[in-house]
Amino acid sequence: MTDLTKLKIAEARDALRKGEVTSVELTEACLTAIEGAGALNAFVHKTPEIAREQAAAADTRIKAGDAPSLCGIPLGIKDLFCTKGVASQAASNILGGFKPEYESTVTSQLFDAGAVMLGKLNMDEFAMGSSNETSCYGNAVNPWRRGNDDAQLTPGGSSGGSASAVAADLCLGATGTDTGGSIRQPAAFTGITGIKPTYGRCSRWGIVAFASSLDQAGPMAKDVRDSAIMLQAMCGHDPKDSTSADLAVPDFEAMLTGDIKGKTIGIPREYRMEGMPEEIDALWAEGRKMLEDAGARIVDISLPHTKYALPAYYVIAPAEASSNLARYDGVRYGHRAKLSQGDGIVEMYEKTRAEGFGDEVKRRVMVGTYVLSAGFYDAYYNRARKVRTLIKKDFEDVFAQGVDAILTPATPSAAFGLGEMTEADPVAMYLNDVFTVTVNLAGLPGISVPAGLSKQGLPLGLQLIGRPWEEGDLLNTAYALEQATGFVAKPSKWW
Amino acid sequence: MSIDIETAARVAHLARIKVEEDELPALATAFNDILGFIEQLNEVDVEGVEPMVSVTPMRLKRRQDGVTDGGMQDKVLSNAPDAREGFFAVPKVVE
Numbered sequence: 001m002t003d004l005t006k007l008k009i010a011e012a013r014d015a016l017r018k019g020e021v022t023s024v025e026l027t028e029a030c031l032t033a034i035e036g037a038g039a040l041n042a043f044v045h046k047t048p049e050i051a052r053e054q055a056a057a058a059d060t061r062i063k064a065g066d067a068p069s070l071c072g073i074p075l076g077i078k079d080l081f082c083t084k085g086v087a088s089q090a091a092s093n094i095l096g097g098f099k100p101e102y103e104s105t106v107t108s109q110l111f112d113a114g115a116v117m118l119g120k121l122n123m124d125e126f127a128m129g130s131s132n133e134t135s136c137y138g139n140a141v142n143p144w145r146r147g148n149d150d151a152q153l154t155p156g157g158s159s160g161g162s163a164s165a166v167a168a169d170l171c172l173g174a175t176g177t178d179t180g181g182s183i184r185q186p187a188a189f190t191g192i193t194g195i196k197p198t199y200g201r202c203s204r205w206g207i208v209a210f211a212s213s214l215d216q217a218g219p220m221a222k223d224v225r226d227s228a229i230m231l232q233a234m235c236g237h238d239p240k241d242s243t244s245a246d247l248a249v250p251d252f253e254a255m256l257t258g259d260i261k262g263k264t265i266g267i268p269r270e271y272r273m274e275g276m277p278e279e280i281d282a283l284w285a286e287g288r289k290m291l292e293d294a295g296a297r298i299v300d301i302s303l304p305h306t307k308y309a310l311p312a313y314y315v316i317a318p319a320e321a322s323s324n325l326a327r328y329d330g331v332r333y334g335h336r337a338k339l340s341q342g343d344g345i346v347e348m349y350e351k352t353r354a355e356g357f358g359d360e361v362k363r364r365v366m367v368g369t370y371v372l373s374a375g376f377y378d379a380y381y382n383r384a385r386k387v388r389t390l391i392k393k394d395f396e397d398v399f400a401q402g403v404d405a406i407l408t409p410a411t412p413s414a415a416f417g418l419g420e421m422t423e424a425d426p427v428a429m430y431l432n433d434v435f436t437v438t439v440n441l442a443g444l445p446g447i448s449v450p451a452g453l454s455k456q457g458l459p460l461g462l463q464l465i466g467r468p469w470e471e472g473d474l475l476n477t478a479y480a481l482e483q484a485t486g487f488v489a490k491p492s493k494w495w
Numbered sequence: 496m497s498i499d500i501e502t503a504a505r506v507a508h509l510a511r512i513k514v515e516e517d518e519l520p521a522l523a524t525a526f527n528d529i530l531g532f533i534e535q536l537n538e539v540d541v542e543g544v545e546p547m548v549s550v551t552p553m554r555l556k557r558r559q560d561g562v563t564d565g566g567m568q569d570k571v572l573s574n575a576p577d578a579r580e581g582f583f584a585v586p587k588v589v590e
Contacts, residue, residue: 385546443550
């Protein structure tokens with residue numbers, strides 16, 4: 001079998017079970033691909049020894065007839081997940097040298113299902129960014145290019161390494177996390193599929209916290225079926241995360257029938273943004289037509305508070321981050337600054353955090369500190385939480401009217417060039433999440449599906465938003481959309 | 496609302512992040528950009544709206560108030576930048 005790394009998870013699973021390939025062969029093929037893809041800077045800590053050991057164990061399990069869907073499947077893990085004995089730095093210098101003594105719940109579940117870890121993946125520092133340019137490891141690079149132009153493009157962020165690795169066939173799937181769009185935006189920028197499940201579906205235990213009321217893990221994979229398979233293994237109740245939902249996890253893959261006849265799909269008018277590129281608008285209209293042709297009923301809907309989602313997010317997320325990141329004090333793990341004669345504990349904190357955090361992280365921690373500080377708490381933080389209630393109610397209202405899913409563009413543009421946004425003020429970068437951030441604020445499941453190519457030959461994605469806990473139904477609608485778009489384009493290898 | 500250099504310095508100290516004098520003007524500008532963006536929230540009528548506490552309407556689970564883990568001092572200290580005699584070591588705190 002050639003081009004093993006190009007296999008999808010479902011195909012590899014079937015081939016493994018039939019004995020046509022071994023996990024060791026599949027894993028070696030991925031390790032070779034990773035070695036040849038240094039230019040993408042996707043894998044930042046490689047774990048070939050662990051991968052080979054896990055692959056051999058998976059082959060034994062498969063031979064014994066005990067082969068869960070992910071058994072023997074090589075995956076990449078975002079650096080935000082704590083992995084026992086393996087560097088887990090959240091792409092920050094402040095966690096330099098940190099090797100957790102424990103394993104995150106999500107990665108534990110993946111390994112219990114037999115998955116193989118190839119290494120840790122690049123990302124924006126503490127998942128704060130939309131271009132993977134805030135990473136302490138340097139930029140991850142998108143395998144896609146604008147035709148013959150060799151300008152390097154961003155794979156998006158914060159899960160940029162995950163997106164780049166999956167799109168370039170370095171691994172069969174990867175974990176991501178999504179606080180404001182960090183799975184869906186990079187998936188859209190790289191022509192892959194990524195789902196953020198309902199808040200509470202995946203345990204947050206052992207995932208470095210950014211904004212705890214918004215953070216959710218999810219899979220990034222080559223298609224909807226693979227996303228369903230990975231999500232199945234990642235979900236489930238965990239007593240170690242008090243916000244983890246004690247709900248049964250359905251068989252997501254079995255729900256992929258492609259039949260969406262009679263489903264109601266809402267098109268929110270507020271997502272038609274001023275200055276939105278014509279090709280994004282055209283893609284959205286095409287998606288609407290495809291779902292209609294597949295038998296869904298399309299209705300125009302209104303989510304009146306959409307405009308206020310980003311400003312509310314940029315109060316709530318930094319506020320939670322300032323609190324979560326208070327733990328990086330140079331005492332228990334990671335970096336501690338060299339102190340001068342006479343420096344006390346406060347100087348130790350201040351110097352350590354100044355050296356360890358990058359500019360964007362510092363900015364957000366300080367904005368968060370400000371909006372939570374005495375005198376401003378009500379004006380900013382409480383007001384933002386009230387607006388969040390209204391944003392969630394917008395969705396509840398349309399679901400109550402019988403809407404099953406909502407179709408929107410995934411991003412306001414195709415992937416942009418690395419460095420192109422550095423001159424812009426921070427707010428310009430924040431606008432990347434304009435279509436995705438509402439979903440985090442409302443705690444809903446959202447999926448990005450590649451749906452077409454831009455004029456410059458770059459992938460564009462559509463987003464579907466589902467009802468809470470109905471990831472199965474959402475995946476099925478995404479599956480119908482995927483079948484209709486027939487998106488199969490891949491980047492040409494230049495790396 | 497406009498953030499001046501003094502406020503930027505105060506916030507940096509509250510956040511325990513050392514910011515050099517000459518970096519404060521740029522920091523104040525960045526704050527003002529972000530806060531200017533956030534100001535839009537004042538357009539929303541939030542009269543009578545409850546601030547969101549939990550995005551999913553679930554009761555937090557309760558559990559037995561008992562010891563479930565422990566006895567791993569070496570693991571707890573294994574990543575410390577400075578650990579001595581079974582403790583985290585820090586600069587002198589009390590005079």
